Amino acid sequence: MSKSLVAKHAQGKSEQDEIFAVSHAAQAKAKIVGKENIVNASIGAFLDPQGNLITLPTVAQTLAGLPFEDTAAYAPIAGLPGFIETAINVTFQEYKPDAYLAGIATPGGTGAIHHAIWNYTNEGDTYLTTDWFWGPYRTMAREMLRNLDTFPTFDEQGNFNLQACLEKVKNLSQVQQNVLLIINSPAHNPTGYSLTYEEWEQLVEGLKGLAENQENNFILFVDIAYLDFAPPGSRKFFRLFSNLPANLLVIVGFSMSKGYTMYGYRSGCMIGISSDKDVIAEFYNVNQYSNRATWSNGTRSAMRCLEELGKNPELMARVNQEREEYRLSLEQRAKTFLEEANTVGLEVCPYHAGFFITVPTVKAKEIALKLQEENLFIVPLKRGLRIAICAIPAEKIKGMATKIKKAKDELGG
Ligand SMILES: Cc1ncc(COP(=O)(O)O)c(C=O)c1O
Secondary structure (H helix, E strand, O other), rough: OOOOOHHHOOOOOOOHHHHHHHHHHHHHHHHHOHHHHOEEEEOOOOOOOOOOOOOOOOHHHHHOOHHHHHHOHHHHHHOHHHHHHHHHHHHHHOOOOOEEEEEEEEHHHHHHHHHHHHHHOOOEEEEEEOOOOHHHHHHHHHHOOOOOEEEEEEEOOOEEEEHHHHHHHHHHOOOOOEEEEEEEOOOOOOOOOOOOOHHHHHHHHHHHHHHOOOOOEEEEEHHHHHOHHHOOOOOOHHHHOOOOOOOOOEEEEEEEEOOOOOOOHEEEEEEEEEEEEEHHHHHHHHHHHHHHOOOOOOOHEEEEEEEOOOOOOEEEEEHHHHHHHHHHHHHHHHHHHHHHHHHHHHHHOOOOOOEEEEEEEOOOOOOHHHHHHHOOOEEEOOEEEEHHHHOOHHHHHHHHHHHHHHHHHOOOO
16 A cells, blocks of 8 residues: 555545546547537536526626625624524525524535534434435545435335434434434435425424433434525425424525525535524534634625625515526426436436436446447436436437436346
8 A cells, every 4th residue: 555644534535526527528528529419417506508607697796796805804703694694584484493593604505514413423423314315425424433324215105215214313313312314305416306394294293202202312404405496385394493302403504505606605504493592502602613613714705795685685586586597497407307207218216306317227337438428428326327407408408318218228227
C-alpha cells in the first residue's frame, strides 16, 4: 500500500463521482456526434432544452438588487432572523405544526443532515433510511464515524413499507438510545416517491407509540429538498408534527438549492419541531455551536435574498408562479416517460413527483454502458438506473423508455 499520512479515521476515504464520470462521457461523445444527438440524463439540476441551467428570474433579480456591502458581510452564526422566519413560513405555509419551532441556517440541506447526524447520534451509532436513498447519507455516516442501515422502501403493492420501517426503528431502539430516521419525501431522490398523508399519519403514530417507553429518543429527519416540485397540497403532513411527545423530535431540512434554483449558493435551514421548549432551546444551542465549529456562518447573499422575498408577498408570488411553470413541465416530462415505460413494459419504481425516475435492475452498470452506445447517458446506482428527467427536454424523453427496455432485455437485468 502506498504511504498514508492521514489520521486513522480518515484512511481509505475516497469516492468516485459517478455523476461526473457519466456527464464527462456524455460531453466526450457530444464532440463526436454533436450535442443535439446526446441525451444526458445524469445531471440532478433543472435544465432547459439547450442544456443550460434553468433559474427563476425573480430570484435572480432580487439577488442582483442587493448591495455588495450587504451581501459581503458576515451573517449571524445561526443565520439571519428574517431568513429563518421566511424559511419556516415557506416550508409549512398554512400547515405550521402546533409546536415550538426553531431554525438554524445551514449550507443547503446537506448541512442540516450533517448536524442532525452529528448532534443526535453517538459515535458508532447507526441511523436509518429507506433502501433507495441519496448516496451522501452513507458518505456522511463514514465521515462522522456512524453507520447507515436501511429498510425496504416499498412493500409489495409499491406503497411505503411502514411495517419494515417501524420494525427497524424498534429494533434499533433496543440497542441504542437515540434513533435517527431520515425520510426524504415528497419527491424522493432517486425514485420520485412521496409518502401519502395516510402513510405519514401512520408513521407518526408508530413513532409516537415507540416513544411511549420514555427510554429512547426518536429523531425524525424529513428531507424536503424537492418539496417545491411536488404538487400543491403536499404540505399537509406537516400538521402531524403537532403535540408530539417530548422524546420525539422532528427536524425538517429546508433547502434553497432546487426550490429557488440557488444550488451553488449553499443555503438551507434545519427546522426543529418539538412540544418541549427545552428540547427546542437545546436544538438551537447545539446546532448553532456546530455551525460555529464547522463552516461558521452561511451564505449571507442567499439568506438576504429569501428574506427580501419574504418581506414582499408580490415578489414571492412571482417566484412561486415561475417555479410552478417548471414544475408542470417536469410533470409533463415524467408523464411522457412513464406512459412509454408502461407501453413497452419497463418496470419503474413508484413515481409521484420530482427530478428523478428510477428503473430497478441488478445490471445497472452494464445497461448504462450499453445505452451510452446509443448516446443515452444515465447514472447507474447499485440497484437501478437513475434517470434525471429534470435534465432532459420533453422531446428527448420520447424513445428513452424503449431503449432502456431493449438494453435491459438484452442484458437480462
Ligand atoms: C435527497 C437530497 N437531499 C438533500 C440534498 C441537499 O442538497 P443541498 O445541500 O444542495 O440543499 C439533495 C441534493 O441533491 C438531495 O438530492
